[in-house]
Amino acid sequence: MIAYALRRLLLIPLTLFGIMLVNFTVVQFAPGGPVELMIARIEGTAVEATARVSGAGGESAAVRSKAENGAYRGGQGLDETFRKEIERQFGFDKPAPERFLQMLGQYLRFDFGKSFYRDVSVVQLVIEKMPTSVSLGLWSTLIIYLVSIPLGIIKATRDGSRLDVASSWVVIIGYAIPGFLFSILLIVVFAGGKYFSWFPLRGLSSPGLENASAFARMTDYFWHLTLPVTALVVGGFAGLTMLTKNSFLEEINKQYVVTARAKGLSETRVLYGHIFRNAMLLIVAGFPRALVGILFTGSVLIEIIFSLDGIGLLGYEAVSNRDYPVMFGTLYAFSLLGLVLNLVSDLTYHWVDPRIDFDRREG
Helix, strand or coil: CHHHHHHHHHHHHHHHHHHHHHHHHHHHHCCCCHHHHHHHHHHCCCCCCCCCCCCCCCCCHHHHHHHHHHHECHHHCECHHHHHHHHHHHCCCCCHHHHHHHHHHHHHCCCCCECCCCCCEHHHHHHHHHHHHHHHHHHHHHHHHHHHHHHHHHHHHCCCCHHHHHHHHHHHHHHHCCHHHHHHHHHHHHECCCCCECCCCCCCCCCCCCCCCHHHHHHHHHHHHHHHHHHHHHHHHHHHHHHHHHHHHHHHCCHHHHHHHHCCCCHHHHHHHHHHHHHCHHHHHCHHHHHHHHHHCCCHHHHHHCCCCCHHHHHHHHHHCCCHHHHHHHHHHHHHHHHHHHHHHHHHHHHHCCCCCCCCCCC
16 A cells, blocks of 8 residues: 555656646637736726636736836827737746746645735735635534434434435435526525525625624624525535445445344444445545545535635636746646645555455466
8 A cells, every 4th residue: 555655656756747848728719818808908908707806907007107107199099019928927028837836846846826916926826815714614514414424324213104205306406507597596596686684795704893793703604604504504415415325225235234234233323334434435545635626616606606815716717818837837736635635545445444455466
């Protein structure tokens, strides 16, 4: 198992290099880079993707200074010298291979640079946005596991009963409704859209609570979290519930369970003393991967719909505005995290059941 872990660790840099190379190459052929976007903004022809784009103006101080000094000449377009200055400020005065190698050198030192449109480092931006995404991912994952595992066990032990059939319909309907659509439904019904105004629509805190008690702030925090977490949970618990049920059903019919029952053990002892460990193998081992999926990918639309300033919304704005340092910095960091957690998931399989290993064997 140690040899397998070492091989996987050695493959991480190569995999990471491939991910960055493919994405960097694709971006070079994508139309409308940051230079073109900045020129369009200065000429007044840019169409912003969002109304919350990166600090209103976006231009650096040098760019604004040159624009104010007459580099922009209305319908005649921009001066070529000014255009080259914009390219230099964004680093596009160098060939693509040189820029790629320079970027990799910085990323190896975990230096992700600064955002093109905010005078803030990428690391600082991620740290600022992380609490919101962590809140969504942590609470939704916790609730999904707390609901899905007991429900899956109940469905397995009562397979074919009315409870099993009724809960299956609820699971299927919840799985069939996209998270963003369910979010809109929650807003319309519960956030002042048409019927009730029970929950807030934006952010994770209400204004004016800075000096309030800890209990009041905590209550307000969970009040704001209720709708977005509900939207994430409804679509997420279906798959885990059915996985839990099927895992337990597969184990219930095995010979060791029949033997345990023949020895006179109670159903509770058989279920939680023998079946539980084997049936939970896939579920426990998949937890790290599930957490990352919900934390960094599943909440993008939820953050946009509920105006939550998290990693998902940051990534969406970075792509919309061609903010390459934010795009590639977060891609590198989260790809590295994902690769490490994939290894953790494999090691968790071995930890849950030592009989499982990934070492090569001669045939």
